[in-house]
Amino acid sequence: MKPGSLSLLRTGTDVPHAASTGQGRHPDVLRSLRRAHLLGQLASVVTVVGLWPHIASPWQLLLWWLGASISQALLARTIHPTRLARSGTPIHDPFLRHYLLSAIAAVGGGAWGTLALVGPYEAGPQAQAILFMALGGVTLAGAGILFASRSACAVFVTAAQLPLFIQTVVNPPASLPHASLFLGVFVLFALTLNDLIAASRDGQPQIGAEAAELASIQQAMLDNTTEAIVLSHGHRIQRWNQHFPEVMHWTRVNIAGRRLAACFSSRAEWRRHARAAIDTLDRGETYRTVTRLRRGDGSDFWAEISGRRAGGSELPAHVVWTASDISERVSTEARDNLAHTELAALLRQSADWYWETDSQHRLMQIAPLAMAADDSLQHHIGRRWWQFQRSGQSARLAHGVLRKTFEQRDGFRDLPVDVPDGSHTPRRLQLSGTPRHDEHGSFTGYHGIATDVTERIRDRERIHFLAYYDALTSLPNRRLLMDRLGQSIARAQRYQEYVGVILVDVDDFKRINDLAGHGTGDRILVEMADRLRHSVRSCDTVARLEGDAFVILLPELETAGAAQPVAAKLLSILLQPLVQPSPRNMLGASLGIATFPNDASNAEDLLRIADGRMLRAKRRGGQRIECA
Numbered sequence: 001m002k003p004g005s006l007s008l009l010r011t012g013t014d015v016p017h018a019a020s021t022g023q024g025r026h027p028d029v030l031r032s033l034r035r036a037h038l039l040g041q042l043a044s045v046v047t048v049v050g051l052w053p054h055i056a057s058p059w060q061l062l063l064w065w066l067g068a069s070i071s072q073a074l075l076a077r078t079i080h081p082t083r084l085a086r087s088g089t090p091i092h093d094p095f096l097r098h099y100l101l102s103a104i105a106a107v108g109g110g111a112w113g114t115l116a117l118v119g120p121y122e123a124g125p126q127a128q129a130i131l132f133m134a135l136g137g138v139t140l141a142g143a144g145i146l147f148a149s150r151s152a153c154a155v156f157v158t159a160a161q162l163p164l165f166i167q168t169v170v171n172p173p174a175s176l177p178h179a180s181l182f183l184g185v186f187v188l189f190a191l192t193l194n195d196l197i198a199a200s201r202d203g204q205p206q207i208g209a210e211a212a213e214l215a216s217i218q219q220a221m222l223d224n225t226t227e228a229i230v231l232s233h234g235h236r237i238q239r240w241n242q243h244f245p246e247v248m249h250w251t252r253v254n255i256a257g258r259r260l261a262a263c264f265s266s267r268a269e270w271r272r273h274a275r276a277a278i279d280t281l282d283r284g285e286t287y288r289t290v291t292r293l294r295r296g297d298g299s300d301f302w303a304e305i306s307g308r309r310a311g312g313s314e315l316p317a318h319v320v321w322t323a324s325d326i327s328e329r330v331s332t333e334a335r336d337n338l339a340h341t342e343l344a345a346l347l348r349q350s351a352d353w354y355w356e357t358d359s360q361h362r363l364m365q366i367a368p369l370a371m372a373a374d375d376s377l378q379h380h381i382g383r384r385w386w387q388f389q390r391s392g393q394s395a396r397l398a399h400g401v402l403r404k405t406f407e408q409r410d411g412f413r414d415l416p417v418d419v420p421d422g423s424h425t426p427r428r429l430q431l432s433g434t435p436r437h438d439e440h441g442s443f444t445g446y447h448g449i450a451t452d453v454t455e456r457i458r459d460r461e462r463i464h465f466l467a468y469y470d471a472l473t474s475l476p477n478r479r480l481l482m483d484r485l486g487q488s489i490a491r492a493q494r495y496q497e498y499v500g501v502i503l504v505d506v507d508d509f510k511r512i513n514d515l516a517g518h519g520t521g522d523r524i525l526v527e528m529a530d531r532l533r534h535s536v537r538s539c540d541t542v543a544r545l546e547g548d549a550f551v552i553l554l555p556e557l558e559t560a561g562a563a564q565p566v567a568a569k570l571l572s573i574l575l576q577p578l579v580q581p582s583p584r585n586m587l588g589a590s591l592g593i594a595t596f597p598n599d600a601s602n603a604e605d606l607l608r609i610a611d612g613r614m615l616r617a618k619r620r621g622g623q624r625i626e627c628a
Contacts, residue, residue, distance in 0.1 A: 039141070040072045047134040051120050054127035060118040071111045105142075105152040109159030112138045116164040125175050132179075135164055136186060143190040147197040157190050228323040234316030235260050235274070247325055249296040260321075265292040265300050281309045281319060293323065302330040353377060353450040355431075359443055361385070361406045366450070377419065377427075377450075385431065388419050409435050409443055416453075428454045470544040472522055473529035481543035481551055485603040488555035489596055499596040500554035500563030503610040504532070504570065507588035507622040509548040524578060524587070531573050536566065551607070560595045567591050567625045575623070588623035590614050595627075 048065045052058050112135060120127040139160050146153040161183060168179040176182070228244040230237055237258050245252055248263065264270040273289060280287040288306040295301065303323045310318040355366040361384050366377045380388070386402040398416065405412050411434045418426035433448030468480040476484070488499045506528065513521040525548060532542045532550055541553040552570065554563050574589045592613030600606040613626035620626075 041069060043134070043138060043141075044068050044072075047115070047130070050130045050134075051123075051127055054130070055119045055123040057119055061120075064115055064118045067114075068111045071107055074107075101149055101152045102155050105146060105149075105156040106159050109142065109156035112160045113163045116167055121164070121167050121171075125173070128173055128175075131164070135160055139186070139190050140193065143194040144197055147194055150191075150194060150198070153194040154191060157187055161187055226324070230260075230321045230323075231310070232260055232319050232321060238318075244323075247295075247323065248293070249299075251296075263293050263323075265294045277307055277319075281307065281317065284309070290326070301325055301327045352452070354447070355433075355450055356436075356447040357384075357406075357445040359445050361446070364445070380419065385417050388417065388426075406446065411435065425454075427452060428457050473526055473544050475529050475533070475550075476541055476543040478543070478545050481541065481545075481553065482603055484541050484555075485553055485606070488553065489601075489603060489606075491555065492596055497555075498557035498560050498562065498598075499606070500557050500566070501594045501596075501606050501610045502552040502554065502563060502567050502570065503545075503592045503594075503607070503614045504550040504552065504574070505590050505614050505618065506548040506574075507590060507618065509587075527579055528574065528587075531576075532570060535570055535573050551610075557595075560598050563593050563595060564625070564627055567593055567627070571623070571625060590617035590622045591625040592617060593625065593627040 044065055048061055051061055055061060115135065116131060120131040139157050142156040142160065143153050146156060165180055165183045168183060173179050225241065225243065228247040229241040230244055231239040237255055237260065240255060244250075245255060260274075261267060261270040264273070269291060273291060276289070277287040286306055286308045288304075290302065290304050292300045293303045293305075302325075304326050305321060305323045307319050307321045310320050353366050353368050356364045358364050363381050363383055363385070366381065384403075385406070386399050402415060402417060405415060413432045415431040415433075417429050417431055419429055421427040430451045430453050431448060432451075433446040436444045436447055438444050468477060469475065470477050485499070485501070491497065492499045506524075509521065509524075512524065525544075528548075529542065529544065529550070532552065536542060536552060536554070539555060541551075541555075543551045543553065545551055552566070554566060557563060571589060571591060574587060578587065592610045592615070594600060594606045594610035594613065596606055599609050613628075617624045617626040
């Protein structure tokens with residue numbers, strides 16, 4: 001059953017409106033109710049009269065008649081239109097109407113169904129025949145009345161026929177042993193009849209709506225719109241909806257007959273729009289524009305108005321006008337435009353680039369935001385960001401990450417990319433991008449900002465170099481040496497290897513500084529650093545501790561004595577003549593060797609022991625190696 005499908009309840013919801021207009025279907029509903037009530041009373045009286053001579057206890061039949069009459073009266077009183085009109089909001093709830101109708105059908109059908117329990121079924125064949133005819137007629141009548149609700153009809157038929165059906169199953173009549181089967185077929189016939197009546201009534205057009213009611217409905221529709229609507233005849237207002245005086249701050253009593261010009265901020269503005277509207281409306285088109293209107297209190301507001309001619313081509317014309325207050329939207333757009341202008345001015349002060357790609361991630365545009373910025377990236381149009389010149393394993397990894405990020409079509413920030421810059425080192429950029437979509441939601445590419453961080457990265461690398469390398473010789477300093485020495489010792493402990501440390505100190509280097517100056521001494525130190533660096537393996541580390549003291553770290557040694565041949569080689573190389581002019585053509589050096597794990601178990605002790613052995617070599621005259 002469709003909720004609220006009871007025709008009497010639907011009519012009842014129209015009562016307030018009908019009463020206000022002096023028209024409607026209220027009298028017809030009252031007559032239908034009276035007829036249904038009278039027919040029910042008449043059927044119950046005829047049934048009682050027909051059964052009275054055939055049953056042994058007529059008083060039970062009398063009690064049934066009183067109960068049925070009272071229940072019918074209560075039902076008629078419950079669904080009376082005037083009472084439904086007073087019930088307010090709940091009666092307009094479709095689910096409440098649905099359950100109310102089912103309850104009414106259950107009470108009405110149950111009142112008739114109890115007739116089979118008061119004695120006629122056991123009285124004899126004549127009483128049984130009257131009982132079958134009475135309940136059959138009532139069932140067919142209910143199926144016809146409840147045509148608008150299948151479930152209510154099913155409830156009524158079940159309540160009316162179920163007691164009789166149970167009796168025919170338990171105690172079949174002698175004259176009709178298959179009465180229960182016939183009752184089942186009869187119930188199906190009643191339900192089918194209900195469906196046929198409902199289908200025929202649904203196919204009938206609803207006609208006869210009064211003109212006043214139709215006009216009231218149309219006015220209610222206009223009043224519930226969010227736009228102000230006006231019907232003008234010539235240049236004067238003829239009709240309007242409820243929203244129009246609210247927007248214009250006018251009272252209803254002074255609207256009829258007022259000129260449309262009173263709605264505009266000035267006479268000149270009205271004349272300009274009137275001339276443009278006449279040309280557009282004469283062509284049968286809709287006139288649309290945005291202008292400022294003036295309220296009754298003198299305040300102006302932005303409105304979007306449209307007008308279309310109604311009726312034929314007679315003059316003066318009837319025109320339907322609609323107006324929407326868009327002041328808030330205009331203010332928002334003005335703020336957005338101002339913010340966009342300020343943002344554009346701010347971006348022009350940066351050294352970044354704006355870039356766009358197509359759906360295949362090819363660069364379509366890359367332009368500097370600042371007027372003074374260079375346009376050296378323009379010749380990369382048509383390429384993809386991950387296709388620039390790269391080399392090395394880390395570069396290939398960065399290439400894959402960059403490509404995967406673009407193909408995921410999500411927003412991203414600060415993606416690093418190196419761009420070739422002629423003969424110079426690559427320009428290093430950081431990309432931030434947002435996907436673009438068309439009006440259908442399809443991906444059309446990326447756009448974003450590219451920031452040049454080349455100098456920033458160079459400064460960072462310069463700071464890192466100064467923190468871990470010697471500025472004069474570019475060798476690792478003490479901090480980096482200790483880090484690598486700690487890692488080498490950890491590896492040696494894991495793989496049962498040896499680590500050697502050779503501490504080298506130039507003999508009589510102070511005398512060179514005193515005689516030739518510190519500039520010459522620095523050049524000699526750089527030459528010594530180059531000799532040491534090219535005399536060891538690639539996995540070895542040559543570091544400068546301070547002054548003329550150098551350390552050679554030898555990791556992954558197979559024996560504890562493997563450092564001694566290296567030290568001998570270094571000593572011979574340092575004894576070769578100098579390239580730089582100096583007071584001495586050749587230099588000597590004192591070397592001290594310490595080995596992990598034979599001499600010490602940690603980095604600090606290893607360096608301390610190597611330093612002590614170097615000092616012992618120097619005290620013994622220099623140009624020698626001490627390893628124990």
